[in-house]
Amino acid sequence: MNTMTAVNTESSISIRDLTLNFGAVQVLKRMDLEVAPGEFIVLLGPSGCGKSTLLNCIAGLLDITDGQIWIKGKNVTWAEPSERGIGMVFQSYALYPQMTVRGNMSFGLKNQKMPQAEIDARVARAAEILQIQPLLDRKPGALSGGQRQRVAIGRALVRDVDVFLFDEPLSNLDAKLRSELRVEIKRLHNKLNNTMVYVTHDQIEALTLADRIAVMRGGVIQQLDEPQTIYNRPANLFVAGFIGSPS
Numbered sequence: 001m002n003t004m005t006a007v008n009t010e011s012s013i014s015i016r017d018l019t020l021n022f023g024a025v026q027v028l029k030r031m032d033l034e035v036a037p038g039e040f041i042v043l044l045g046p047s048g049c050g051k052s053t054l055l056n057c058i059a060g061l062l063d064i065t066d067g068q069i070w071i072k073g074k075n076v077t078w079a080e081p082s083e084r085g086i087g088m089v090f091q092s093y094a095l096y097p098q099m100t101v102r103g104n105m106s107f108g109l110k111n112q113k114m115p116q117a118e119i120d121a122r123v124a125r126a127a128e129i130l131q132i133q134p135l136l137d138r139k140p141g142a143l144s145g146g147q148r149q150r151v152a153i154g155r156a157l158v159r160d161v162d163v164f165l166f167d168e169p170l171s172n173l174d175a176k177l178r179s180e181l182r183v184e185i186k187r188l189h190n191k192l193n194n195t196m197v198y199v200t201h202d203q204i205e206a207l208t209l210a211d212r213i214a215v216m217r218g219g220v221i222q223q224l225d226e227p228q229t230i231y232n233r234p235a236n237l238f239v240a241g242f243i244g245s246p247s
């Protein structure tokens with residue numbers, strides 16, 4: 001019997017009753033999550049709690065065991081990643097080393113057979129927003145870690161999508177770059193006003209970036225609230241301990 005209430009089609013992302021098993025292990029446990037258009041949601045939790053798995057389910061990179069995923073009012077539970085209208089940025093930059101920055105940023109659009117003039121315009125705009133114009137003809141090997149991660153963000157940006165998924169995009173960077181890029185990601189969000197789902201295990205990142213934080217443990221969302229509420233009124237000892245202590 002299906003007892004699910006109707007999906008809110010105004011939401012940017014609706015996750016309903018999502019379960020994901022790896023073999024006999026239930027990694028996500030009947031999870032529900034509604035993300036409003038333009039919202040910056042941070043998934044925060046310790047290593048192994050299922051953050052990347054949840055992001056990969058939204059992106060369509062994993063077949064879910066049960067439940068539904070809706071994006072912008074469409075049921076995409078079984079849609080291909082390319083049909084979901086999302087852009088994803090990973091922890092490792094996953095750039096093609098033999099291609100220039102321009103080539104890396106254009107690649108996905110070329111595959112979609114987009115006209116070259118449109119590709120050039122999109123790359124130019126993304127490069128301007130991220131201030132990487134001087135890097136366009138370089139190869140990834142000639143870039144710093146921070147520059148590479150900017151390019152990885154640029155590659156998502158050119159797709160002109162409403163939903164961005166970030167999986168620990170800053171965790172390979174040193175502390176100074178991390179805080180610089182954190183500010184830039186926040187600025188990017190203010191400028192584009194798109195929906196962001198951002199995975200981290202870093203409390204500072206979560207508290208400074210999020211409109212709302214989902215604190216996860218063992219495949220379950222323990223608390224979903226604004227940063228101030230999470231900080232001042234943690235729902236349980238786990239949340240209090242996790243937000244309270246540096247990892």
Ligand code: ADP
Pocket residue numbers: 022027045046047048049050051052053054
């Ligand atoms: P997080 O991103 O929060 O660190 P993950 O989503 O990567 O956590 O992993 C959640 C759990 O699922 C972990 O226990 C991990 O070992 C397990 N897991 C992740 N990917 C796989 C896989 N492909 N096969 C089996 N188990 C996996």
Ligand code: MG
Pocket residue numbers: 051052053
């Ligand atoms: Mg992860």
